[in-house]
Amino acid sequence: MHLPISPPTVNSPNDYVAEHVRSIPRSGIRDFFEIVQSMSGVISLGIGEPDFVTPWHIREAAIYALERGRTGYTSNLGLLRLREAITDYVAEHYSVRYTAATEVLVTVGVSEALDLALRAVLNPGDEVLYHEPCYVSYSPSIALAHGRAVAIGTREEDEFKLRPAALRAALTPKSKVLLLNFPTNPTGGVMTAAELEEIAAICRERNLLVITDEIYSELSYHEAHTSIASLPGMRERTIFLHGFSKAFAMTGFRIGYACAPAVLIDAMMRIHQYGILCAPIVSQEAALEALLRGRDDMQQMREKYRLRRNFLVHKFREMGLPCFEPRGAFYLFPSIKSTGKNSHDFAFGLLKQEQVAVVPGTAFGASGEGHVRCSYATAMEQLEIAVQRIARFIGR
């Protein structure tokens, strides 16, 4: 006899999507991007990647890798020669020495490294503190790792630094990780060694793990960059994340890396080995070339960014839009409050009226309201036209 089985109630394919994924909002940048794509003649200051093509000798290293038939898998951790070059580079520039064999993991961009780090350390409900405005992926990556995202607002009057008092105020017994990104996308804020030490003291006292995303560290225009990993008692509680995209203009190669104590790297590698296996070998070969012979290119690019930054800061201030002089990265984060518009209306109005794309500050968290992000990884000629159009838009 056949028992009637009532069909399960699935109303739409969306019901199949996991709840914690459903709760992740669409990126604010995504919507904006689609409108920009549909228009022509737009000058975009909305681009979060270098406008330089990867230096030729680095591209050639990738070509040469293909010619030699270097097309297989690598160790899960990445090519040993690359990891050795990374440990030397990190020791030289960040004053922290890691062991190439066990304390470095080469990943598919810093994005993957961050995802691995969060998944490797978070139990459901653990809290991750991070400063905001910040890179768009932090909050969703924490949610996907079943953690709880706790944003700490930073302010223009503090030069977008993380204040120790603000960090203390956000701590709870569930606080486990502090996620840092200095120089910061989108604000260009940096922290000095002394300021980082105050944060480090809290981390040691409260036994916090630090995940530090230092992807923009080569692009520091004033004081020499300090990594929190280099401060006393911090190496053992820090996962240092870095990559090649910004300093060497290699975004499409998708190579990042994590350096941390062996136990943490091993935990991250266990996720990486099943999800990704290894970063692409051709890109790893190119990354090696960048570390061995790319320093001059990097310095030349940094100098160009610095000069463009000077130009944009000057122009925005001339227009009467107050603007913190970014200390690093390649973004300007001017305040547009004096125009009476909010970030969204300013960015959409500017795009429609003057065909200049800037990113609303709110795309980087609620504390970005009142600001827009302008990337100066754009040719000078374009920047010149863009500032004329912005001046016309705000009637100044």
Added chain:
Amino acid sequence: MDEALLSLLEENALAKPETLAAQLQTTPEEIKRRIKQLEEDRVILAYKAIVDDERAKRTQVKAVIEVRVTPEREGGFDRLAHRIAQYSEVQSCFLMSGGFDLLVFIEGKTLQDVAGFVSERLSTLPGVLSTATHFNLKTYKQQGVLRQKAAAEERLAVSP
């Protein structure tokens, strides 16, 4: 400051003083003053357009000539080099180390122009021992500028 200014002008000689001033954190007046000084000191020799002859549909003939000369007592190579450099056909003239002495870049309207210059004027100069002329067949890059445009603009218009 002058070094930074020179690099910017070498990249784009038409950059506006206002733009240069903003980049170098000074005033447009100061930029104008410094440029004028650099011109007077002949640090900046000239401003020129770099033209792609093929796209401009010019049938210019270009050649590089290796010249061996006898250095003169007291004058060395300088006097003869200056003499050669005066010709309007000569675009550039360098003293070189190695198997020859002067490297002379010349341009003419026709092959005959260039050949005539070499055989009638250059080779007959007292002190010139020999010449070897190489004709330019195709240009890929000149004065740091690639003929071919860099990779098409395929960057995402907005990215995080």
